[in-house]
Every structure is written in C-alpha cells, then in structure tokens.
Amino acid sequence: xxxxxxxxxxxxxxxxKHLGNLAGSMLPADVYARFQRLRGHDVLYICATDExxxxxxxAADAAGMDVRAYCDEQHDIQKRAGDGFSLSYDYFGRTSNxxxxxxxxxxxxxxxxxxxxVERVEEQVFSIDDDRFLPDRYVEGTxxxxxxxxxxxxxxxxxxxxxxxxxxxxPYSKISGSKNLEVRETKHLHLVQTKxxxxxxxxxxxxxxxxxxxxxxxxxxxxxxxxxxxxTRDLKWGVPVAHEGTPREGFETKxxxxxxxxPIGYIGATAEWAEAGNGDWEIWxxxxxxxxxxxxxxxMGKDNVAFHTVSFPATILGSEEPWKTVDxxxxxxWLTWYGGKFSxxxxxxxxxxxxxxxxxxxxxxxxxxxxxxxxxxxxxxxxHFQGLINSDLANVLGNFVxxxxxxxxxxxxxxxxxxxxxxxxxxxxxxxxxxxLPAVVANMEAMEFRKAAxxxxxxxxxxxxxxxxxxxxxxxxxxxxxxxxxxxxxLNLVALFGILAQPFIPExxxxxxxAVGVPEDRRSWNxxxxxxxxLDALPHGLAITPPDVLxxxxxxxxxxxxxxxxxxxxxx
RNA sequence: GGCGAGGUAGCUCAGCUGGUUAGAGCGCACGACUCAUAAUCGUGAGGUCGAGAGUUCAAGUCUCUCCCUCGCCA
Numbered sequence: 001x002x003x004x005x006x007x008x009x010x011x012x013x014x015x016x017k018h019l020g021n022l023a024g025s026m027l028p029a030d031v032y033a034r035f036q037r038l039r040g041h042d043v044l045y046i047c048a049t050d051e052x053x054x055x056x057x058x059a060a061d062a063a064g065m066d067v068r069a070y071c072d073e074q075h076d077i078q079k080r081a082g083d084g085f086s087l088s089y090d091y092f093g094r095t096s097n098x099x100x101x102x103x104x105x106x107x108x109x110x111x112x113x114x115x116x117x118v119e120r121v122e123e124q125v126f127s128i129d130d131d132r133f134l135p136d137r138y139v140e141g142t143x144x145x146x147x148x149x150x151x152x153x154x155x156x157x158x159x160x161x162x163x164x165x166x167x168x169x170x171p172y173s174k175i176s177g178s179k180n181l182e183v184r185e186t187k188h189l190h191l192v193q194t195k196x197x198x199x200x201x202x203x204x205x206x207x208x209x210x211x212x213x214x215x216x217x218x219x220x221x222x223x224x225x226x227x228x229x230x231x232t233r234d235l236k237w238g239v240p241v242a243h244e245g246t247p248r249e250g251f252e253t254k255x256x257x258x259x260x261x262x263p264i265g266y267i268g269a270t271a272e273w274a275e276a277g278n279g280d281w282e283i284w285x286x287x288x289x290x291x292x293x294x295x296x297x298x299x300m301g302k303d304n305v306a307f308h309t310v311s312f313p314a315t316i317l318g319s320e321e322p323w324k325t326v327d328x329x330x331x332x333x334w335l336t337w338y339g340g341k342f343s344x345x346x347x348x349x350x351x352x353x354x355x356x357x358x359x360x361x362x363x364x365x366x367x368x369x370x371x372x373x374x375x376x377x378x379x380x381x382x383x384h385f386q387g388l389i390n391s392d393l394a395n396v397l398g399n400f401v402x403x404x405x406x407x408x409x410x411x412x413x414x415x416x417x418x419x420x421x422x423x424x425x426x427x428x429x430x431x432x433x434x435x436x437l438p439a440v441v442a443n444m445e446a447m448e449f450r451k452a453a454x455x456x457x458x459x460x461x462x463x464x465x466x467x468x469x470x471x472x473x474x475x476x477x478x479x480x481x482x483x484x485x486x487x488x489x490x491l492n493l494v495a496l497f498g499i500l501a502q503p504f505i506p507e508x509x510x511x512x513x514x515a516v517g518v519p520e521d522r523r524s525w526n527x528x529x530x531x532x533x534x535l536d537a538l539p540h541g542l543a544i545t546p547p548d549v550l551x552x553x554x555x556x557x558x559x560x561x562x563x564x565x566x567x568x569x570x571x572x
Numbered sequence: 573g574g575c576g577a578g579g580u581a582g583c584u585c586a587g588c589u590g591g592u593u594a595g596a597g598c599g600c601a602c603g604a605c606u607c608a609u610a611a612u613c614g615u616g617a618g619g620u621c622g623a624g625a626g627u628u629c630a631a632g633u634c635u636c637u638c639c640c641u642c643g644c645c646a
Contacts, residue, residue, distance in 0.1 A: 395611055397601050403608030464612055473607040
C-alpha cells in the first residue's frame, strides 16, 4: 500500500470558482484521489481556501463586511460547492487559520537565518482617502507616452509601454477614484531568490515525473532569471510579520504577501486536518518523520505552474529543512467558453454554484473529465455538453443499466438467474474486458483522465454490444436458460460499470451499485483475476432493484434557457 | 511589445522518440433490432493534417519563413 499525498491549487476566497477552475485542479485531483483509494492506497487529499491579500479586503468592503466574517462566509460557500461536486477532500482548510499562520512565520524565520530574507525600503503610492497603499494595478492615470487616460500603474493598455505608478499623470485610486495620493517610502522584507537559482534549477532538473508543460514553464522562469521578491505588504488582513507572537519592529502594520503564505497553506491545511484528530501531519510532510515514502502529487492550472515549480520550492528548499517536495505534477490548460475565456465581469461562463442549480454534480464531473483541458485548451459549449451527457451518460450507461435491470424484473422475478451455460457472446465480452480494464488503470495511473474516461465509456458501450450479441429477449422465447446467461452477465456488467464509474461520477455509481446489491467491500478496483470471474460475481438468486432513471437527457429547451441565462452563445 | 500554447474530418479532440491505405466520440446517411431513457447494434460517406520552402529513402510528426487563434506578462 502506497501513501499518496494529493493537493489541488488553492481556490481564492473572493467568490465561487467557475467550471474552468474546477476542471483544472479540484476535480481531476478528486478523480485521482478516488482512483487511488479504490486501488487500496493510503490517500490524503488536501485543499484550502487562499484568503489573504488586497482582493479579499476589497471584496469584503464591497460586501460591507469585516474581512474575517467575509472569509468565513465565502469559505463555507466554497466548501458547500465542493460538496455539491462530491469533492472528497480529506480536509478543506483555510490559509487564515492558525497552522498556516504559524508555518508561514516559521518559514520566514528560517529563511532569514539562512540569509535569504532582507529588509529593503521602496516607494509606493499611498491613497490618503482609501487609507491604504495601492498595489500597482490599482493606480490609474494618464499615460505619459500616449496620453491614454486610463493607463494602469504597471502598464498602459493603449500603447503597451511598461510604467511605474509614479510615471502616471493625474493619478487616481482605482478603488475609490480619489486623486488624493502621495508617494511614501515603506519598508518590506524581500526573499533573495537570486541566491536560490542554481539550487532550484538542480531540483527541477531532477524532477522526472513532470509533464513537458510544467518543465518548460519552470525553465522559462529560470532562464529569465529569478528576481528577489517582496514578501510583505502594507495591509491589515494577512499573516502578521511576527516572531513568537511579537511583531517585528517597523512591521507592526504589515503582513506577509499572499503569494508567500498561500502555498504554505498546503502544509497548514494538513496540520489542521491533524489537529482535528485525524493523525500526524508530519508523517506526510517531513521526510525526517516518515514522509520519505510519500508520493506527493499536485494538481493545478498552467497559470499556477511557476508558483509550484519555482516560487514555493524557493521557500521550501531555502529553509534547508527536510520538507517533502512535489513528485508528480499535473498541469491543466484552460477550459474556454466558446473559445474565449471565462469572465466574471462579462457574465461569460458558469460558476460552480450555478452549475449545481442546473444539474447534479455528476453531470458536470463527467463532462469536465471526458473533456478535460489536458493536451490543449478545451472548449465548453452548451451543445457539446448536451451531446456528451446525453450520449455517454443517458444513452450508453444509463440506458444499459435500465434495460437489463428492468428486463430482469419483468422476466426473472428481479433476481440474478442461476441457470444456463456461457457461450461465444460471454467469451467476447470477457476478452474485451481483458484488454480494456488494464488500459483504464494505466491511463488513470498516468493521470490521462480524458483517455481514461474515453476507455470507460468504451467499456460501457461494449456492454450494449454484448446484449446485442447475446439477445436474451430473443432466446427467452425458445430457451429460458440461454436467456438467463445473458441476463446474469448483463447484471454483472452493471455492477462492473458501477465500480468503474466511481472516480468519475460517484453519486450515480453508488446508485448503480446499490441497485445490484454490491457490498461496500466489493467495490474496489481489483481487476487482477480473470475477466470471466467479474461476469459471474453477483450471488445467484440475489434480488436486484431497477434504479430510477440515472441521468435525464438534456432537452433542447433547457439548452436554450441556459444559453440565454448565461450569455452562452459566442459574443458577437 | 515580449513570452507561451495551438492551428488535424461539419463539431470536440487523439496522434510517443519521423515509417504500411491519418484515428476516436459526436453529428450525418443507410440498414438491423425491439429488452430499454424514440434508447441500442452494424455499415458507410467525410480530411492535399493553416500556407510556403527545406532536410530525409520516408514528415501531421524535424528546420526556417509567413498567416491566423487563444492566453500570459510587465
């Protein structure tokens, strides 16, 4: 039994995530976690909300709430959304909780001892009316080069030139519109990443189980040269810059910058899991305390790769402490909305809570896995969604379960038949399984979820093909025993299909397995024996119950309604 | 502007280190079946693999140029 630590990129706190976020980190991590559990491994799947930073403060202000209360509320909302999609986190923590704060301060202490943190004074724009320093992109004004009136403090969108906030003429706060600004000096801690470059490069060189997307992004950053980065900010909401409870002198009103503390949240959330009475977190994270045999797998969108291959490793490796670092890294491209990007402001795209209003989580899980943005960006369209759900889930899987269980109920008294000898059709389906089941497992191991889903679908389709070959409804007229074999095999296929479906569509899989009475301890992914055994696993005479319709088809009228509601068509 | 990813059948996508007639699902056409959610099964029609040039016995698969799309960054 292997020990597998899984994390998915931490969703930011300011609002429910859209389907692209789900498809690119939390969902595939969950599919993989469920798969490895079904294979009998010891899995710890950790996630958390990333709660610090200016956007959280502003979102709380906009909601008229205290930041802490706002984050409390949003964390619960995201937790519920995750539950709705059956995300099987072992723990869903928060970067604002005590363990993450403690660990962040710990890393800062250790890095400073190693000479990797220094104080530097810089100039930043302060907004007197907002009573806060403004991050570069929150300062706007007139571009000194082209005269564009809404240039950002980091760049002019009109002429494209790079700017400093102090370059802008007539600068104003993007937050309040106030022009009452001044440049102030402010002191910050900097992480001296320039000293870390070769160490990180060696570490990246040694990584063997990263996809090319991840490696190329890491090397791109390294090739451009790492820069020292400020790791503190003049904010109220965040991890205090303190040592053993005492604020650092001159940093009483400052906190750590969110990019520094967020990934530490992986460890912090594991510590939360432990403090909730679930065990020892260090055996998962400290190689000197038992984590040397852990395989650590991270899931994230491609925008996060640099943070996981360079920035966070700088923190971890810089400490020179025996922390576990990532072994396998799975990065996803974008799920696009009709070829463009999901956008909150333009009302383009579907968000997790809205998706659950429309359909149960399993529908989305299947679509987002079978159409995962693995090799390249993948387009979401309502038409494609409808086609995939109706075909794969309603017609191929749902209808198969329905047709054979109903037939059993009407002709075989709702019981698994015991009579009849197997023949050619049974040999054929057994052979199909002999080749296809290992393919599914191999694809899952390789984290090729799209291909795994496709192979699972092919197995479901083979079940229908089998029934066509066995045609029990024809044989029933002349030879009930011959029909019985087909029905028995069909029912066992239902059980197998349910077992296979578990990582992808767990709720529906459970319904299927309950319907044909597969006990909990017989639901694992153990396909080592002959396939023929899988086709006669259910006890003869066992009573089965046809389940309700597993997946309702998506009607054209629904599609039209959703397109209207979500601005579904491509923007003109 | 710099950087990254990508342009393969009507649609969504596979095609590893170059090698027989370029694949899958959906959609479409025709046929079969009737146990089933007007489901299923079979057969078939569809592509000069963005354009041009080059390397090679051989290129969707390598090199160069160009065009187009998407994204990221400061």
